[in-house]
Structures are given as C-alpha cells and as structure tokens.
Amino acid sequence: MKTAGIPAPAVRRLSLYLRELESIWRTDQRTVSSKQLGDALKLTPTQIRKDLAYFGQFGQAGIGYDVEELITRIRRILGTDRTWNVLLVGAGNLGMALSAYRGFAKKGFKLVAVFDDDPSKIGKTLSGAPGLHIQPVSAIPAMVKEKDIRLAIIAVPAESAQGVASILVSAGVRGLLNFAPVNLDVAGNVAVSAVDLAVQLEQLSFQVGAGV
C-alpha cells in the first residue's frame, strides 16, 4: 500500500471519522455529507473531503457519502477489516482494565496472550480475560510466532518498559502501544504509539492555566 505523501494528521483523523460514522450508522442514517461530519467533529468540510481524497473517491456529488460504504473503505485503509492478534504485557491494575475493555474486540483487535514477570501472577487469569493464563515474559517469542502477533500493548512500570519493548521487537512485533511514561528506543521500522496520563493532564493544565 502506498503511504508516502499522506499527512500523518489525516490518518489520525480517519479514525475519528470512522468512530463518528459508526455512531451515525446506529441512528439509521444512511448518507452523510462532509458538512455534517465536520459539524460533529469540529472540523471543516473541506478538510474531511481532502483527507478522504488521499485514498480515493468515496462520495456522490450532490448527495454525500454512503455511510456503510465509507465505514468499509476506512476500515480497509486502516487495516481493521481483518482481526489483529494483540498481546498484553503487564497484569497490574492497568493491564486488568485493558483486558476487560470490550470495545477492543468490536474494532477488530483480539487479545490473545497476557504476560507478567511477577511470580505470584503467573498461571492465574485476569478477570477481564478469563481464558488467558498469565505467562512469564520469557514466553513472549514463542507466542509471537505461534499466533502471528504484530501488535503489543505495554502496561508495565516505567523501569521495565524499555526491556520489554526490546524483547517484543526482537520477537518480531511491529507496533507497540506504550502506556509507560518513558520514551521507547526501538528500530525505525517499528511503530510506537504512546499514552501517558501525566502528559495529557499537563496539556490540560497548560490550556486551562493559559486562559486565566
């Protein structure tokens, strides 16, 4: 798939379009204009049309976009028209919450293994993922091969995150979703997406403070 020339911000927005389209679909609306989508997401209609145009022609002049078709097309673009096997490292509070999150499977991601190095946890299951027994981190490479896993979620303490990331990458994982508050150093062909609660709150602090 050609990916060069497509602005990263456009790809980020694609996910938001998809979420909004799925919500519109539930209201039994079958057609939508870039204006309506723009109003809902606080974006300009032009930007939405331009973003979609990077990937093809999806709309009908005078009518708008067919909601169902656009959902299908965006899923295909994002690669979520199939199911991805995902593994989770870290069976603490956050890992437990993530494993219990249902909206996960609905989007085409399937949690297939959970790892943690705390001896008291190994062999147990998380209540959110009843079938999955917690395995030691050393079992990661075999599982990655067996289940063809390309995406992993890191929910371990900051000190362990880089080590876990290195293990995952050398096992062949291609994308990491990192919840630990550290910058991961990985090869350039590995995608990393980071969620840091403190960073998010700091941004709010700045915005709220700046307005006063």
Place this chain on the structure above:
Amino acid sequence: MKTAGIPAPAVRRLSLYLRELESIWRTDQRTVSSKQLGDALKLTPTQIRKDLAYFGQFGQAGIGYDVEELITRIRRILGTDRTWNVLLVGAGNLGMALSAYRGFAKKGFKLVAVFDDDPSKIGKTLSGAPGLHIQPVSAIPAMVKEKDIRLAIIAVPAESAQGVASILVSAGVRGLLNFAPVNLDVAGNVAVSAVDLAVQLEQLSFQVGAGV
C-alpha cells in the same frame, strides 16, 4: 499568560522534554544540550531550541541548559508548579486503574473525589484511593466548588460520557481528560484531551499494515 502564537505541537513536546529532563536529573547529570535531548527524543536540536525560545531564554551558550532550572521553568509554563485538584468520574475497571496510578501525584495532580452512578458502588472506596468514598454524579457540582476543581477525568461508558461532560462543564470544570470513545461536545473555552484505545490501535494497524 500569553499563549497565542505558540504552536500546539511545541506545547505537546514540552511535556516530553520535562519527562526526559526528570529522567536525566535522576542520573545526576546537571547540564544538558539540545543535541543530547534531541538524540534521546528523536527530535532535531534546532526544534528543541526553537520550542524553548517561545517561552524565554533558558540556556547558556557554549554550555547548554541547567537541568534543574529548565525543569522548574517548564513546570511553571505548563502550570504544574502547583497542585491541581482532579476528580474522576467512573469507578469501573479503568477508573480503578487510574486511581491507583501513583505517577499522578508526582506530577502535581491530586485525585480528590470519585463519582459513579452505580448504586452498588456508592459509598465504597476504590482500592487505589483508600480515603475517597464513591459519590453519586449529582454530588459533582458541590464538590467542584468546595475543592476548586478545574480538571476532571471521564472514565465512564460511551453512552454516559456526554451527559457527564455537560454536568462537569456546567459545574465549572475547565479541562476534561476523556477516556470514553466518543467526541464530546462542549463549550469552546473548555479544554478536552482524549484517549481512545481503539483509535491508538488503529493508527498502529495502519502503520504496520502500510509498511508491508
């Protein structure tokens, strides 16, 4: 504080600089150059200098930046040189994990109240926040006033999120950290920061899939 003219991406990076500086500080290094910071964060030295220059002159030509001083200055810029009272709505799995997250307080954010409308939860406490009794959502406005709360975390299901957001905003909260997978519609003077697990995974899916 003047905030116009400062690129939003620069403010986002400020949080990353701070995190890295705190990590450098722990290694007992007392001075850092934009080059070193850039290498660690995979950014150009010029960009770091430019970002910092939006807010003042912090460095010593020929030497670099004093780590401690830069940490202090960035905290002041972000507004985290003081403690913010934060409230949490939603005492499910995610709410529990968030309330147990310690790295929260270290950054100047203090969780002072937890709300949920599930009758079976009201009055109980979350294990991560032993002192805090879960209160009904109707108690939010009084608590916001009493504790001067400006920031709130929304960790409720998608269906309830907009309602909760509206209550928070009319109670006077100025910034929302939203974990529910919906786009919140709030007044323009309210800051919203969103974390959607599915969106993050979709981005990884695109990046990993596109490279194949």
Place this chain on the structure above:
DNA sequence: TAGTGTGAATGGATTCACAGCC
C-alpha cells in the same frame, strides 16, 4: 570550541475557490 537564539528559507498542511456532477 561547544552550544544557544533567531531571522530567513523551506516544506507541509489547511483553506479557498471553483469546476463538475447528481
């Protein structure tokens, strides 16, 4: 010499304006 701060130049993303289609 090592490294900051910054005007100027470049490169990208957003918005404008409009041709074309239903």
Place this chain on the structure above:
DNA sequence: GGCTGTGAATCCATTCACACTA
C-alpha cells in the same frame, strides 16, 4: 440546489544558516 473533488493560495511548523556568547 446541494455536494464532491481538487488545483491554487495561504498559513503554519520545521529546518537552515549563522551571529553571538561562555
């Protein structure tokens, strides 16, 4: 009339190049 798709124009962020300082 309503709405898409898109070249052109604008706007904004990043990078370059270098004057300057410890």
